[in-house]
Amino acid sequence: MEMKSAIEALSALAQETRLSIFRALVRAHSPKEGEGGLAAGDIGAALDVPPATLSFHLKEMSHAGLVTSRRDGRSIIYKADLSAMRGLTEFLLEDCCGGVCGTVGTRQRKKECA
Amino acid sequence: MEMKSAIEALSALAQETRLSIFRALVRAHSPKEGEGGLAAGDIGAALDVPPATLSFHLKEMSHAGLVTSRRDGRSIIYKADLSAMRGLTEFLLEDCCGGVCGTVGTRQRKKECA
DNA sequence: TTTATAATTCTATAAGTATGAAAATATGGA
DNA sequence: TCCATATTTTCATACTTATAGAATTATAAA
Numbered sequence: 001m002e003m004k005s006a007i008e009a010l011s012a013l014a015q016e017t018r019l020s021i022f023r024a025l026v027r028a029h030s031p032k033e034g035e036g037g038l039a040a041g042d043i044g045a046a047l048d049v050p051p052a053t054l055s056f057h058l059k060e061m062s063h064a065g066l067v068t069s070r071r072d073g074r075s076i077i078y079k080a081d082l083s084a085m086r087g088l089t090e091f092l093l094e095d096c097c098g099g100v101c102g103t104v105g106t107r108q109r110k111k112e113c114a
Numbered sequence: 115m116e117m118k119s120a121i122e123a124l125s126a127l128a129q130e131t132r133l134s135i136f137r138a139l140v141r142a143h144s145p146k147e148g149e150g151g152l153a154a155g156d157i158g159a160a161l162d163v164p165p166a167t168l169s170f171h172l173k174e175m176s177h178a179g180l181v182t183s184r185r186d187g188r189s190i191i192y193k194a195d196l197s198a199m200r201g202l203t204e205f206l207l208e209d210c211c212g213g214v215c216g217t218v219g220t221r222q223r224k225k226e227c228a
Numbered sequence: 229t230t231t232a233t234a235a236t237t238c239t240a241t242a243a244g245t246a247t248g249a250a251a252a253t254a255t256g257g258a
Numbered sequence: 259t260c261c262a263t264a265t266t267t268t269c270a271t272a273c274t275t276a277t278a279g280a281a282t283t284a285t286a287a288a
Contacts, residue, residue, distance in 0.1 A: 010127045014124035014127075023206070023208065026210050027210070027212055029215075040264075044265095050249085052247080052248055052265095058265095082217075094140070094141075097145070098142070101143075153234085166235095166238095166279075166280090168235090169235060169236050170236090170237095170277080172235095188234045188286060190235065231286105233287100234283100236283070237282070238279105240277100243276075252267070254265080256262090257260105257261090258259100258261080258262100
């Protein structure tokens, strides 16, 4: 991940409606392809957001790579892209402590930085 | 962490100058109290940001809880607060897959979601 | 005390983002 | 085909955020 896409992802999350949408999609997530996620209408109903506003926000999140979508009949199912999240976290903590603490990359951490 | 502070932290990171500052502070981090971090002037010189602009951004980051500061003579040393980062990540991925994947909380993950 | 250095606050201007009503588009069923 | 449902696009308005020059405050050294 590089600067530009990291900023797009962070900007997409830095808004109350979008953050609520994302967290709802995380809860409804499934690691299985073609499963999990929520229909746009269900998100709008759950969070009480009008269709035009919801669509604007979902588009922002798609462009930022935070969600994917698939059509299911008349509905469009949105799903969180969690690999983007991991990439973002690694970008943020890259080379932490100049590399000596091992916060990013290794499974076995050397020190407790984050 | 709750919604409001998460949005403040995400907004603080969702801006090119501030994101560059944060990453520079992550590299210069030390887990030891009173060590690590960078003087405001050094950040400004490294990133070529005028003092007033830099000060504006550092204030945003302080208010968002992403950085702490301590005075050292005429300089003010800013340091990344990495515990805030961990709190933010946990907030974002809370109850992932309805809780079954164990992405947040447990050290030993059940599945690879993020 | 005077001077130099470091950082912040004030301020005006410029630029970017969110909202939701109305209209348009897409799908599936009668 | 015609109708109902689901979602997106368009658009005007309102709101929020970034920038950097000039003035101010704080610390340290001469």
